[in-house]
Amino acid sequence: MTDTLLITNCTILAEAASSLTANGFLKAAGGVISDIGNMSRMPSAEGVMVIDARGKLLMPGLINGHNHCAMTLFRGLADDLELAAWLHDHIFPAEATHVNPDMVYWCSKLAAAEMLLSGTTTVADGYFYADSVAGACRDAGLRAVVGHGIIDFPAPGVPDPARNVETVERFIDAWAERDPLITPAVFAHSPYTCSPATLIRAKNLADRHKVRFFIHLAESRQESGMLIDPRGTSPVRHLRALGLLDPNTVCAHSVWLDDEDLDILAATGAHVVTCPQSNLKLASGTARVGDMLARGIHVGLGTDGCASNNSLDMFREMAMLAKIQKLQTLDATALPARQALTCATTGNAALLGLPRLGKLAVGCRADLLLLDLQAPHLTPFYNQDLLVYAGKGSDVHTVIVDGRIVVQDRKLLAFDLEETLSEVEKIARVLQRNTQPTNTRGQKNVN
């Protein structure tokens, strides 16, 4: 099989805010885009795998800037609860008992399946047993920046918190050059679960290995009062005082920021990944995304773990981002659709330090989607804004990651989905027997 791919006869959206190009082609070789243009100058198809994409839109793969893949197991286990009750009465106890390398592998692979089928080609993850996360994404054919978790209490795979940073260093060493799809990273959970000393060691580790440093920051209104040994009056000021804010730091959520916090983030070059659906579902609030962008802060978009969403479909997330910012400002021109598309593509690519993702241009990685436009909800298709306001993950027909076709005709090619569904169902049945969650009324496949 050739590693050269030629996609023909498609409408092309090369970048979030580009004009659409009708009647285009794209060529990729060795996982890299080697040519793109109008059919009138289509290159030779000899020795090349050709995909006729008539009636389809070719666009960059979407990037999910913040996830905890393995939490698919807890999706729908405990909905409509306060953050504290959700976390302490349901999620933490379930995690304490049910998180192991096997669970993380299968549940992350399930997340990979959902993401690939809905057009995500890269995910930034943060969890424990990161080795299993990385293995699952690699086996699924999904590009991933895999952050290994750090907290100051016993965690899955890290029973002794004194060893949390060294455990992550071993993970980074193991995956640094192992697979072209996988980039290791450091995920310090938050300033209310990590001491200043731990945060500083974690950040130094990330910088020393030139990998990204992720952290949950200012997710809830209560967080300022929960900081461990606070060095500032807000989570952002705390991190600045510790010297942790710079362009290698990616803050997730960042809902509760005042103007000074925003100025600090902008001045230091730290990035933000916003997770609007999770922030709504847990009633955390709405991030000031417009104010961030106005200050030049890089803003990306993520779903968060699907226990608090409960979907990993980035089309849904883009729609929510564009709409919720309009409500927050009561301004219908706020955060236009193309900005949401930018956050989910080049925005996330930039903050993950992977600038050759998120757009279609010669030299960029061949992470591509073909969308079927022949659908009632995409008709008429005046322009790409409709992808945000009416598009769905299920419109994704073909997915290519690093030049390899991983989804075709809405079916996963890279691995056996049935096996993954069945393994997760098995784990979920054990969880149900052990926890008997009060809101669980039934289960599929019981017959």
Next chain:
Amino acid sequence: MTDTLLITNCTILAEAASSLTANGFLKAAGGVISDIGNMSRMPSAEGVMVIDARGKLLMPGLINGHNHCAMTLFRGLADDLELAAWLHDHIFPAEATHVNPDMVYWCSKLAAAEMLLSGTTTVADGYFYADSVAGACRDAGLRAVVGHGIIDFPAPGVPDPARNVETVERFIDAWAERDPLITPAVFAHSPYTCSPATLIRAKNLADRHKVRFFIHLAESRQESGMLIDPRGTSPVRHLRALGLLDPNTVCAHSVWLDDEDLDILAATGAHVVTCPQSNLKLASGTARVGDMLARGIHVGLGTDGCASNNSLDMFREMAMLAKIQKLQTLDATALPARQALTCATTGNAALLGLPRLGKLAVGCRADLLLLDLQAPHLTPFYNQDLLVYAGKGSDVHTVIVDGRIVVQDRKLLAFDLEETLSEVEKIARVLQRNTQPTNTRGQKNVN
């Protein structure tokens, strides 16, 4: 072909808040549910069409409580604009030139296609050329409550506003007994486009014919200042002063209500259909749905016309309703998933005066969905809340309206979708040539 249908081996969600029943069957004859229960007592399959629904969830069809079907033509024509600019610079001019019976027929049929494919079995519509809307829904096999529009200026099909009420009366007479799927209704656009005299005549017409009276009410903050000849200090008080609020009145949007307005709606028995996505996209705000439900007001859910949404997928709408209410109250327990499901099923059914819709019980109309649960994003499936937080229209595998299979294996059976897409594309091309909207960058099928 028999008109008796037997669905076997499915998990059943009989009503929004019911427990799931594993291993069930449902029988329908003559468009009515005649039996429902456990497979252990399955009735004879002789002379009956059998659908084996293993691995699927059987649930009531969703009801879209507020739509302007024909506006599919304007979907994505003008996004990210202020309400006034959107309406006056784009939508009204486009409507003035491009709305005719043919356009309304094809564009409503396109809406019907989108709705059926995403699990909506009944729609409440409000537009002009309602005859074409009714014909399109009937031909598509979609149940519809079709409101004919009334405004006090020249409108499509009603050049002389002095005849607006009599035009609607002719429509009601024509459709009163014409088709089991179609229920005519009166749609007075709003108290800022209809005078008190017109509103009173329209309401009397609705009451005389025992059909529903729909009206846009308190959608924007500015509306109180725009009332024609105001008889109260708010849109709600204005309508009460005119004697228009009672259980035959359905108010759409109703975002800007104070406590007294809410008390008035509750005391009069008038209903509300909330349209959260449209209200966000146009930056109108968020309705006080929790406060309405606490007062016993019937609340339904609708997408609004898809020019301001831009999706007619009720699964998306349910997710937004549940999430936005949590933000509004900063309470993660607000508007639980099952309440959102209730609004979209029995809630809408009650306020439309169609109590035999929205649930699965002997004697109810056979408006049914089969959802494919074998999908990554629905695994694990602990309970029906996941339909709201992760379900998508594309999970709908089979749709039955009034006992007739109209969607099977995600394909429309009742009419030729290709023809509808092609007719709407033709109309859209003319619109594009005439309006050259500044944000239109391309179009599909140009090659």
